[in-house]
């Protein structure tokens with residue numbers, strides 16, 4: 001594995017870095033790994049995505065005929081790395097770009113690719129992921145939202161929950177049960193659903209950060225044209241796996257870079273409290289804890305390189321994405337918890353207080369990070385995937 005850029009890649013990196021420095025959007029609050037939801041941020045990030053798209057920096061590895069740039073995966077990864085390096089916020093349609101698009105590219109018909117992909121890139125249509133239900137999150141294949149065929153339409157009835165950005169979305173990647181008698185994995189289909197259809201109700205759910213990033217969604221006799229079926233009827237489970245593997249894999253290198261930024265900020269906080277003498281921990285303990293975090297961020301980086309080099313050799317994202325997911329989600333929680341320890345009594349002060357550290361950014365991140373070990377599959381589920389599919393251990397019960 002050669003980690004250095006070729007001459008062309010280095011030139012591309014330099015050009016991208018310069019463009020990013022000149023075009024970075026201003027005035028976006030540091031929300032770490034959370035999605036944008038307040039009106040002002042949504043406006044800025046929509047505009048930001050359009051600028052990225054017009055400059056030719058979105059869909060870098062997607063084919064040109066669907067609005068992509070037809071460049072290599074390596075260029076795409078370089079650009080994502082540079083985005084993270086300058087701390088650029090993610091474009092608004094993050095779920096469409098990282099999950100919906102790659103799934104349509106792999107399983108869509110020619111018409112579906114031409115219809116949906118360009119508008120995902122241009123941010124004309126925002127996407128959400130309607131997988132989880134009140135009684136089937138980890139046991140996703142147990143989902144109960146039904147779709148029955150009525151002529152040229154599916155009629156959808158049921159409920160989804162935790163749908164990130166559902167309230168802003170135009171389209172939904174929706175998993176439905178189309179054969180109730182088949183074994184549970186074989187009776188599921190994957191529909192592309194227009195969120196503006198009659199019968200779709202979206203209700204925001206408030207999180208402990210005080211924000212409402214996700215929603216519950218209700219489907220009452222929603223009519224979905226048959227041509228919006230993605231992949232085979234009753235073959236939606238395989239299509240859903242593509243979405244899930246992409247969710248865990250595509251942005252891995254950029255995630256590492258974003259962690260380096262968090263680590264650098266945490267190290268700065270450590271230096272600051274040592275200088276000020278405001279932390280009861282001995283400087284030696286602060287240094288050792290930071291060194292341990294550094295080692296973990298570096299191991300995440302090499303793991304991401306290994307997974308990425310498999311992808312560039314023509315592989316598809318596989319269960320190894322679970323190792324990265326487990327590492328980053330648990331590390332994020334521990335780093336934010338350590339930021340609280342460093343702040344001592346000031347840890348109790350959140351955003352808005354005159355005396356909060358870094359305007360309460362760490363307090364917000366700590367609360368938001370609790371969801372990290374739940375979203376995209378819980379830590380327990382990731383450990384089971386690693387045990388069964390990577391280590392080939394016998395199934396546990």
Ligand SMILES: Cc1cc2nc3c(=O)[nH]c(=O)nc-3n(C[C@H](O)[C@H](O)[C@H](O)COP(=O)(O)OP(=O)(O)OC[C@H]3O[C@@H](n4cnc5c(N)ncnc54)[C@H](O)[C@@H]3O)c2cc1C
Nearest residue numbers: 129130131132137138162163164371374375376377378380
């Ligand atoms: C911030 C956030 C954003 C999200 N966004 C979306 C979204 O956009 N779209 C979407 O569809 N979903 C989304 N989700 C939902 C997420 O995918 C589910 O919450 C997750 O899969 C867990 O499902 P659950 O909440 O039903 O928990 P459960 O499945 O009920 O799990 C409860 C507990 O039991 C444990 N458990 C369950 N089964 C097993 C098992 N077999 N072995 C060991 N332990 C087990 C779990 O690890 C967990 O600790 C989001 C969640 C969060 C927190």
